[in-house]
Amino acid sequence: MHVAFGVTGAVIAVLPFVVAVTSFDATHARPPRTVEATRHAAAAAVEKSLPLLQASADTWFEKRTCSSCHHQGLGLLAIAAAREQGFAIDTARLQNQVKRTSRMVPSWIERYVTGDPSINESIGQSYRVIGIGAAGYAPSEFTDAVVKMLAGKQQMSGGWPSYSRRPPLEDSEFTATAVSIRALRLYGRGPTAASVESRIARAQHWLLGARAVDHEDRVMQLLGLGWAGSTPMQVEPFAKALLATQGDDGGWSQIPTRSSDAYATGAAIVALNQVAGIPIGDPRLQRALNYLTASQQPDGSWQVVTRRARGEGLPYFESGYPHGEDQFISYAGAAWATIALALSQREHRLDVVMGRPTPTVVAPADMAAVSDVTPLMWATWNGSAADVKRLIDGGASARDTTRSGLTPLMFAAGDIAKVRLLVAAGADVNARTSAGYSPLLLASAYDGGREAALLLLERGASPDVKGRTGSFWRTTPLAIAVVRGDTLLAQALLARGANVHGAADTPETPMLAATWYGDAAAVRWLLARGASADDGERFASGDTPTLLAIAAEDGRPDVVRVMLASGAKVDGVGPGPYTPLQLAVSTTDRGDAAIVTQLLAAGASATLAAKDGETALTLARKWAPPHILSVIEAAARDGVRRRE
Numbered sequence: 140m141h142v143a144f145g146v147t148g149a150v151i152a153v154l155p156f157v158v159a160v161t162s163f164d165a166t167h168a169r170p171p172r173t174v175e176a177t178r179h180a181a182a183a184a185v186e187k188s189l190p191l192l193q194a195s196a197d198t199w200f201e202k203r204t205c206s207s208c209h210h211q212g213l214g215l216l217a218i219a220a221a222r223e224q225g226f227a228i229d230t231a232r233l234q235n236q237v238k239r240t241s242r243m244v245p246s247w248i249e250r251y252v253t254g255d256p257s258i259n260e261s262i263g264q265s266y267r268v269i270g271i272g273a274a275g276y277a278p279s280e281f282t283d284a285v286v287k288m289l290a291g292k293q294q295m296s297g298g299w300p301s302y303s304r305r306p307p308l309e310d311s312e313f314t315a316t317a318v319s320i321r322a323l324r325l326y327g328r329g330p331t332a333a334s335v336e337s338r339i340a341r342a343q344h345w346l347l348g349a350r351a352v353d354h355e356d357r358v359m360q361l362l363g364l365g366w367a368g369s370t371p372m373q374v375e376p377f378a379k380a381l382l383a384t385q386g387d388d389g390g391w392s393q394i395p396t397r398s399s400d401a402y403a404t405g406a407a408i409v410a411l412n413q414v415a416g417i418p419i420g421d422p423r424l425q426r427a428l429n430y431l432t433a434s435q436q437p438d439g440s441w442q443v444v445t446r447r448a449r450g451e452g453l454p455y456f457e458s459g460y461p462h463g464e465d466q467f468i469s470y471a472g473a474a475w476a477t478i479a480l481a482l483s484q485r486e487h488r489l490d491v492v493m494g495r496p497t498p499t500v501v502a503p504a505d506m507a508a509v510s511d512v513t514p515l516m517w518a519t520w521n522g523s524a525a526d527v528k529r530l531i532d533g534g535a536s537a538r539d540t541t542r543s544g545l546t547p548l549m550f551a552a553g554d555i556a557k558v559r560l561l562v563a564a565g566a567d568v569n570a571r572t573s574a575g576y577s578p579l580l581l582a583s584a585y586d587g588g589r590e591a592a593l594l595l596l597e598r599g600a601s602p603d604v605k606g607r608t609g610s611f612w613r614t615t616p617l618a619i620a621v622v623r624g625d626t627l628l629a630q631a632l633l634a635r636g637a638n639v640h641g642a643a644d645t646p647e648t649p650m651l652a653a654t655w656y657g658d659a660a661a662v663r664w665l666l667a668r669g670a671s672a673d674d675g676e677r678f679a680s681g682d683t684p685t686l687l688a689i690a691a692e693d694g695r696p697d698v699v700r701v702m703l704a705s706g707a708k709v710d711g712v713g714p715g716p717y718t719p720l721q722l723a724v725s726t727t728d729r730g731d732a733a734i735v736t737q738l739l740a741a742g743a744s745a746t747l748a749a750k751d752g753e754t755a756l757t758l759a760r761k762w763a764p765p766h767i768l769s770v771i772e773a774a775a776r777d778g779v780r781r782r783e
Contacts, residue, residue, distance in 0.1 A: 172429055174420045180432040181480040185226055187439030188477045191460065192217060193232045195470060198459035205257065206240045208308050209471035210458065212266025215240065217474035217481075219273035219491040224481040237274045237500050240267060243281060248512055249543055251284040252520060252550050253576050254291060254584055259303040261292050265318035271500070272325040273491035279502030282326040283521060289319050290331060291553055291585035293338055295624030297345035300656060304693065306446045306728055307355040307393050307402065308471055314355060316342050317363030324366055325495065330523065338586075343367035354393050357381045358406045365414030365493060378415035381407055382423060389426030390434070393446070394728055396764050401441035402468060404430055405475030412482055413492050419483050428483055431476045436461070443472035446728050511541050512550075519551035519561065527557050537564040544572035552578050553585030558594055568600040575606035575613070583616035589628045592616070602637035605645060615641055618649035621661045629664070639670045650674040654686045659697035672707035688713025692722040696733040709741045717749050717758075724771055725758040732767055745774040 172180075192214055199210040206212070215236055222228050250256040257263040264285050268276075276282070292299055299315035308314070320342050327335030346364050351357045361377045385391055390399025391407045408427050411417045417424060435441055442462045460466040460473075478492070490496045515535040518526040527547075531537065537547050548566040551557035558578075562568065571577050579600040582588040596602065605613040617637040620629040633639060641648035650670045653661035666672065672686055687707040690698040699719075703709065710718045717725070720743040723734045739745070745755045759771040 174425060177425050177428050178483045181428055181483040184432045184435050185221055185477055185480045188473055189221055189226060189228055191439045192473060193229050195458050195460040196236050197232060200239045202456055206267055208263055208266040209467050211240045212270040213471050213474035215270030216273045216491060217477040220478040220489055221481045223489055223491055224484045233274055237271050237276055241271050241276060241281060248284060249541060249545050251288045252545060254288055259301055259309050261299040261315040261319050262301055262309050265289060265322040268322045268326055269318060273496055275496050275499035277498035277501045278326050278328050281502060286323055286326050286331050289322055290334060290338055293586040297341035302656060311355045311359060313351060313359040316346060317359040320363050320366045339367050343369060347373060354391055354403050358410045361410040361414050374415055378411055381411060385423060389430035399430060400443045400472055401431060401434060401476040402443045402472030405479040408479035413488060419486055428480060431480055441469060441473045441476055443469045513539050515547045516550045519547045519557050524556040524560060527560050531560060531564045537561045537566040546570045548578045549576060549581050552581035552591055553588035555590040558591040562598055568595050568598045577604040579616050580604055580606045583619045583628060589625055592628055593631055596631060596635050602632045602635045603642055605642050613645040614647045614652060618652040621649050621665060622652045622656045622658060626664060639665060639668050640674055648674040650686055654689050654698060657693055657695040657698055659701050662698055662701050666705050672702040672705045684713035685711040688719045688722055691719035691734050692726050694731045696731050699734050699737050703737060703741045709738060709743045710747060718747060720755045721749060721758050724755050724767055725762040735767055735770055739774050745771050
């Protein structure tokens with residue numbers, strides 16, 4: 140156990156996972172408000188926040204059947220954290236939230252087998268089980284399925300991907316990686332327990348070497364390292380980097396061009412206290428807590444301004460939380476703020492944040508019975524190779540299907556030992572589901588499934604099947620392998636006849652997938668093998684973006700650089716339809732001066748008019764930060780001079 144001295148001079152016990160506060164050069168002068176006054180103000184703020192959080196979470200389920208990262212994942216975590224710190228909560232409402240958040244449809248297992256249980260599943264499903272786990276949900280067949288699905292989503296790099304564009308909550312691979320680590324920690328057991336530690340170690344290695352760009356990245360990098368069990372020495376530089384971005388008002392902002400808010404500030408406090416071990420009495424955290432109490436609204440809410448852009452996320456509806464179109468992210472901000480403020484009441488590591496909460500909610504028994512999954516299918520998914528062999532030897536058919544067309548081979552797709560048994564028993568390597576999934580598609584998508592995919596190819600599996608994966612409805616094993624970073628499998632698929640341009644009748648090409656995931660290495664790899672930076676343009680329309688437009692809008696200068704070098708059309712239209720330059724200057728939160736400079740150097744026009752009359756110049760005047768606007772204005776003046 141380490142010992143650090145807080146601002147009052149009292150000795151504070153710091154658990155072994157933390158870094159002593161003196162490592163961060165803390166000053167010991169009292170903040171303007173005393174620690175005790177801050178603690179009382181924080182307690183009052185939590186008491187005002189909790190009823191609104193619980194009521195709005197109930198309203199969510201009255202209007203939506205799906206659980207959400209903000210209202211259920213973070214919401215349950217906040218309520219459980221407050222309960223652990225001694226605050227009174229509505230227990231009946233909490234139990235109801237757990238029940239509704241863990242509720243499964245009859246075909247639930249099939250959705251986890253295919254890796255498609257929700258939007259952006261690495262974040263969505265992780266937050267789901269983090270929330271119910273904090274509330275005491277016991278391990279079950281459902282959580283086993285989540286763990287196995289998440290394990291299969293891990294990238295070759297060690298991180299997990301995020302393919303949604305809904306900042307800050309659902310936009311970062313740091314978030315996907317951190318919450319996936321936490322979910323695996325909470326619910327890895329039985330057959331998956333052995334692999335969980337190695338997967339977490341790979342994820343930790345990725346987090347230690349990855350470069351954070353914004354506040355969400357920095358917070359989730361620190362939380363992920365804490366959940367992975369990193370040492371104080373490993374954690375310290377990341378905590379220092381986060382502390383260095385604290386604002387003069389005591390809060391943190393999501394990005395430099397925005398003001399401090401409850402989401403960014405609350406999350407930073409939690410990470411710095413719970414992972415880095417900086418005591419709540421530290422002047423910097425006291426200033427942050429004071430910011431939260433001062434910015435809370437009279438009704439107990441906090442307002443966080445949305446960063447949604449065109450077409451992102453669910454349409455807004457009244458969830459019972461204030462602030463109109465800002466209400467979803469405001470709720471998430473309130474959840475982080477509530478956890479942070481609750482920490483002020485008792486200095487310790489919260490089980491619901493960093494430990495393993497005591498299971499108090501037991502799931503219904505025999506959840507497998509709600510689906511038409513055969514014993515052999517269930518064994519291939521959640522049993523051992525010996526279980527599979529015993530059932531096959533006993534006469535179980537390897538060619539049975541569910542109503543949607545899933546076969547035992549699809550359930551086993553990531554496990555080479557089980558795949559060998561099923562293929563030998565006559566399983567159809569080219570079986571397809573109603574959504575287009577095949578054993579090869581699923582094996583290609585599963586981390587650790589390369590050997591199984593290669594075996595399926597040897598046995599005649601078609602390399603260009605199309606099925607849904609992630610945000611794409613009709614993509615191929617090649618696209619999946621490339622974005623996962625498995626170039627050995629991708630090369631094998633090409634050798635077996637996979638089309639580098641993707642299937643002939645779909646715009647969802649391997650290049651589109653690589654661009655959407657912002658993977659410059661994958662883009663470069665595909666270009667070197669004959670793909671085109673304009674692959675998607677054979678299907679381009681007013682609603683179909685060019686690949687360069689996607690990279691420009693998403694703020695991916697490395698991808699833009701590679702595409703421009705390969706000859707991508709610099710003024711091709713994207714959504715709106717706008718050109719890459721028009722999108723780059725009007726994307727306020729991802730705007731990148733390097734992209735603007737690259738596009739202008741390649742000949743992009745600052746004055747070319749879109750169908751709605753907008754130009755890069757007019758859009759920059761509405762949306763761009765000053766440093767980008769000045770570049771566009773100079774380019775527009777230069778263009779006028781050249782025409783004259």
